[in-house]
Amino acid sequence: MKMVTIGDVAKRAGVSKSTISQYLNGRYEYMAIETKERIKKVIKELDYNPNKIARSLKQKKTTTIGVILANILYSFNTKVMRAIEDVCNESGYHVIICNADDNTEKEKRYIEMLLSKQVDGIIAMPTSSNMELYQKLWKRNFPLVFIDRILSDIQVSAMLLDNEKAAKLCVGELADNGYEKIAIMTMAPATSTPRMERLVGYKKAVEEYELYSDGNYVITSPIKEMQTRLGNLLESPNPPEALIAANDLTLMEILKHVRVNNLKVPKDLALIGIDEPSFADIFTPSLSTVAQPAFEIGAGAAKLLIEKIKGIELNKGIVHRFEPELIRRSSSVKA
CATH class of the missing domain: 1.10.260.40 (lambda repressor-like DNA-binding domains)
Incomplete structure (x- = not known):
C-alpha cells in the first residue's frame, strides 16, 4: 500500500x-x-x-524528555516518575525512563543514549562521578533539572526534600515519646545528597535534644549486610531503644529483622521511617513515618523542565526544598 x-x-x-x-x-x-x-x-x-521523526529533525525538537532514576525500586522514585509522566502527557511530551541503579557507568551510558535520541531535556538523580558530563550539558544550556540531589559545582535547578528537617522530625518524635538512645540506619555509600543530609539532621537533633550519643548508632550499610549489622547493634552491650530508617528500602530490611527475631515494636524497638510506604498504616503496629511530597516534587520538576525547553524559565540553579510531614502512628509511641 x-x-x-x-x-x-x-x-x-x-x-x-x-x-x-x-x-x-x-x-x-x-x-x-x-x-x-x-x-x-x-x-x-x-x-x-x-512522519514525526522527519518533523522533529526539521524542527530540532522531539517532544521527548529523558528521566534518569537512581533506583526505581524506591516508592519515592515510583511516585516521582508517575507525576512526571502525568505532566508530560498533558503537555504533549513523551518520556524515556532510565534506571541507573546508582551505577555511574550505567548512568553515563543512559545520558549518552538520551542525547543520541535528541531528547529535548533531562530530569536526573545525578551522581557526582558524572559531574564533568553534567557540566558540559549545563554549559551548553541544555535543559536540565535535578531531583532528590544536588551537585554543588553546577548551578542546575533541583527539586528535593528538606532532608535535615525530615531527620530532625524523626528524632524529635522519638525523643518526645521518652526515647533517649536513638540509632539511624541508611544505605551505603552515604554520599548521595539525601543520605548525607539526613545523617547531618540526625546528628544535629541528637545534640539539640541532648540525647545519648554513640558512633555505633549510625549505621551505613549495603542492603545485603543490613540484617547482620542491625543484629550486631541490637545484641551489643548498649543497644538503642529506637531506630530511624532513612528510606523505605532500609525500613523493609529492618522489618524483616523484626519479624525473623520476633521483636515487639515499639516495646523492644521503637521505629520511624523517612518515606511513606503504602503499607505503613495497615502494618501491625502501624508505622510512624516522615513523608515527602513525591508527586509534588515530580510534577514540579517536569513543569520546570518544560519551561526550560520553551525558554521560559530564566533563573539558574534554584534549589526548591519541599516540606516533610510527620505522620504519627503506633510504632514510635512508648509502650
Missing part, C-alpha cells in the same frame, strides 16, 4: 503543502475555519499519519 504523503493531503484539500504543515504544527490562528475543517476531513479520509 502506497504511503500517503503531505503532498497527497494538500492536493486533495486544495491547499499548499506549507498550509498543511502549519495545520499539523498547530499554527492556524489566522486560517479560515472552512480550510481547517477541510484539511481535518481529508487527513481522516486518507488516514494520513505525519
Whole structure:
C-alpha cells in the first residue's frame, strides 16, 4: 500500500503543502475555519499519519524528555516518575525512563543514549562521578533539572526534600515519646545528597535534644549486610531503644529483622521511617513515618523542565526544598 504523503493531503484539500504543515504544527490562528475543517476531513479520509521523526529533525525538537532514576525500586522514585509522566502527557511530551541503579557507568551510558535520541531535556538523580558530563550539558544550556540531589559545582535547578528537617522530625518524635538512645540506619555509600543530609539532621537533633550519643548508632550499610549489622547493634552491650530508617528500602530490611527475631515494636524497638510506604498504616503496629511530597516534587520538576525547553524559565540553579510531614502512628509511641 502506497504511503500517503503531505503532498497527497494538500492536493486533495486544495491547499499548499506549507498550509498543511502549519495545520499539523498547530499554527492556524489566522486560517479560515472552512480550510481547517477541510484539511481535518481529508487527513481522516486518507488516514494520513505525519512522519514525526522527519518533523522533529526539521524542527530540532522531539517532544521527548529523558528521566534518569537512581533506583526505581524506591516508592519515592515510583511516585516521582508517575507525576512526571502525568505532566508530560498533558503537555504533549513523551518520556524515556532510565534506571541507573546508582551505577555511574550505567548512568553515563543512559545520558549518552538520551542525547543520541535528541531528547529535548533531562530530569536526573545525578551522581557526582558524572559531574564533568553534567557540566558540559549545563554549559551548553541544555535543559536540565535535578531531583532528590544536588551537585554543588553546577548551578542546575533541583527539586528535593528538606532532608535535615525530615531527620530532625524523626528524632524529635522519638525523643518526645521518652526515647533517649536513638540509632539511624541508611544505605551505603552515604554520599548521595539525601543520605548525607539526613545523617547531618540526625546528628544535629541528637545534640539539640541532648540525647545519648554513640558512633555505633549510625549505621551505613549495603542492603545485603543490613540484617547482620542491625543484629550486631541490637545484641551489643548498649543497644538503642529506637531506630530511624532513612528510606523505605532500609525500613523493609529492618522489618524483616523484626519479624525473623520476633521483636515487639515499639516495646523492644521503637521505629520511624523517612518515606511513606503504602503499607505503613495497615502494618501491625502501624508505622510512624516522615513523608515527602513525591508527586509534588515530580510534577514540579517536569513543569520546570518544560519551561526550560520553551525558554521560559530564566533563573539558574534554584534549589526548591519541599516540606516533610510527620505522620504519627503506633510504632514510635512508648509502650
